[in-house]
Amino acid sequence: MNAGPRPDEFGAGERLAVSVRDLARGFGEKTVLDGINFDIRDGEFVALIGKSGSGKSTLLRALADLDDDATSSGVIRIPDNLSVLFQDSRLLPWQNVIDNITLGLRDADARDRGLAMLRDVGLAGRENAWPNELSGGEQQRVALARSLARGPSLLIADEPFGALDALTRIKMHELLFRLIAVHRPTVLLVTHDVDEALVLANRVIVMDEGRIIRDIAVDLPYPRDKTHPHFADNRRALLSALGVVTHV
Amino acid sequence: MTYEADAYSLGLAGREHRAADAPVGAVHATLCRKSRFMPGRLPRGGVLFGPIALLVIWQLASLIGILPEKLLAAPTTAVATFYDMIVEGTLAPHFFASATRAYLGLGIGVALGIALALASGLSRVGEASIDALVQIKRAVPSLALIPLAILWLGIGETMKIAIITTSVLVPVYINTHAGLRGIDLRYVELARTVGLSYREFITRVALPGALPGFFTGLRLAVTTCWTALVVLEQINTTEGVGYLMSRARDYGQTDVIVVGLAIYAVLGLTSDLTVRYFERRALSYRRVLGA
Numbered sequence: 001m002n003a004g005p006r007p008d009e010f011g012a013g014e015r016l017a018v019s020v021r022d023l024a025r026g027f028g029e030k031t032v033l034d035g036i037n038f039d040i041r042d043g044e045f046v047a048l049i050g051k052s053g054s055g056k057s058t059l060l061r062a063l064a065d066l067d068d069d070a071t072s073s074g075v076i077r078i079p080d081n082l083s084v085l086f087q088d089s090r091l092l093p094w095q096n097v098i099d100n101i102t103l104g105l106r107d108a109d110a111r112d113r114g115l116a117m118l119r120d121v122g123l124a125g126r127e128n129a130w131p132n133e134l135s136g137g138e139q140q141r142v143a144l145a146r147s148l149a150r151g152p153s154l155l156i157a158d159e160p161f162g163a164l165d166a167l168t169r170i171k172m173h174e175l176l177f178r179l180i181a182v183h184r185p186t187v188l189l190v191t192h193d194v195d196e197a198l199v200l201a202n203r204v205i206v207m208d209e210g211r212i213i214r215d216i217a218v219d220l221p222y223p224r225d226k227t228h229p230h231f232a233d234n235r236r237a238l239l240s241a242l243g244v245v246t247h248v
Numbered sequence: 249m250t251y252e253a254d255a256y257s258l259g260l261a262g263r264e265h266r267a268a269d270a271p272v273g274a275v276h277a278t279l280c281r282k283s284r285f286m287p288g289r290l291p292r293g294g295v296l297f298g299p300i301a302l303l304v305i306w307q308l309a310s311l312i313g314i315l316p317e318k319l320l321a322a323p324t325t326a327v328a329t330f331y332d333m334i335v336e337g338t339l340a341p342h343f344f345a346s347a348t349r350a351y352l353g354l355g356i357g358v359a360l361g362i363a364l365a366l367a368s369g370l371s372r373v374g375e376a377s378i379d380a381l382v383q384i385k386r387a388v389p390s391l392a393l394i395p396l397a398i399l400w401l402g403i404g405e406t407m408k409i410a411i412i413t414t415s416v417l418v419p420v421y422i423n424t425h426a427g428l429r430g431i432d433l434r435y436v437e438l439a440r441t442v443g444l445s446y447r448e449f450i451t452r453v454a455l456p457g458a459l460p461g462f463f464t465g466l467r468l469a470v471t472t473c474w475t476a477l478v479v480l481e482q483i484n485t486t487e488g489v490g491y492l493m494s495r496a497r498d499y500g501q502t503d504v505i506v507v508g509l510a511i512y513a514v515l516g517l518t519s520d521l522t523v524r525y526f527e528r529r530a531l532s533y534r535r536v537l538g539a
Contacts, residue, residue: 064441
């Protein structure tokens, strides 16, 4: 586990985007997160993987400040301008695409920035469409545009491609990678897909039963080659950390 | 009435293919809606079959004398009476008197229903003070309030409009309140993560989310506002469709009673269609087909 600096050293040395110390979360009698400590450096792309019920979504909701109902302790240091990309695109059905993208943005050039983002996600000209008119993949691209249009220094993504079909998901990986390279937010991506984590992230954190059990740096060049021997090594290491032994 | 005209005609096309013994593949290709278990879609105007059949049977029964005039006037007699009343100018004052009462009550009731629903749906104090009261009012028929209303407000127009207002308020409140309370929590989370202000949350999430419920309430309200009139217009008035009908009962004029009933039916249907028209425009985002 990455010990990292103490909270009072936050900002010293290498710039940290996120610092979490002794984080615990529970619901009623049930402890869901226990003794979570980790840091994310500025500009890192971290994937957080774990089985269902491992606490990864709870951790994400704690970071996004969406867990009023939980009993909590610990310290979270996190940038103010963070964006959340949900598993469902979560577009307001009664607002058109551009109004969804600029939701909550108050500056004068918000619309122009929104239109530019819409172009970047490959949906130029669809600004007046209703969300219901778009396919699942297109809706998720609008959600991505909404997340990035606010220029976040941290992007938190909760299995954003989990509901998409396999081909659309591959396209979304490329799109996300390209946009991250341009906008350079720090990224924390929650996923249960080991390959997705290894294709996108430069660090993978594995959770199990509310604790961090592995923290692996992925030192492979982009774009990632799934046939690279180190890719396969990492894949095997992650799968065994998740308790999966493959013979196929 | 047939606002799903496209779907109707699609269903029709499907059945025509079936009737023409088209190959199985072609039937599937034409959005066939008829299955062994579910009835097919009605063709355009098909819902009018029942009312038209009733009119025909009614007219025939009158013609051959099964249905005597003193029990129920024939449709054609009622149409003739209606025409005479229009030409003599005796219908218009009654109609406008009723419409004024109904729509004044509707306007006030809808405004009050929305205001109460917002207060109750968006604040705990509001919910604690308002919701149970409206639910109690819902259990009490508006007409049962007439004796009290007469003691408090007299027998004039104020009392009549107040009674209509209370009966209209309930469906608007119940459905708008349910719409507000039923807003998807996922959208509330979204509003938090994109940093909406409370005001922005109300205008961009809560109100649009409650709009479908409000329209359901409004559709009930536009017909409800007329129902109380028949009774109310027997109290201290000489104008109104309800008055016209109760006077016709005293004189045994079944044709005038039928005219009054027809006015209620037509008004109810047009009001409902008008609301549905605005509902479709306001909720147009729901009608688009998924890609």
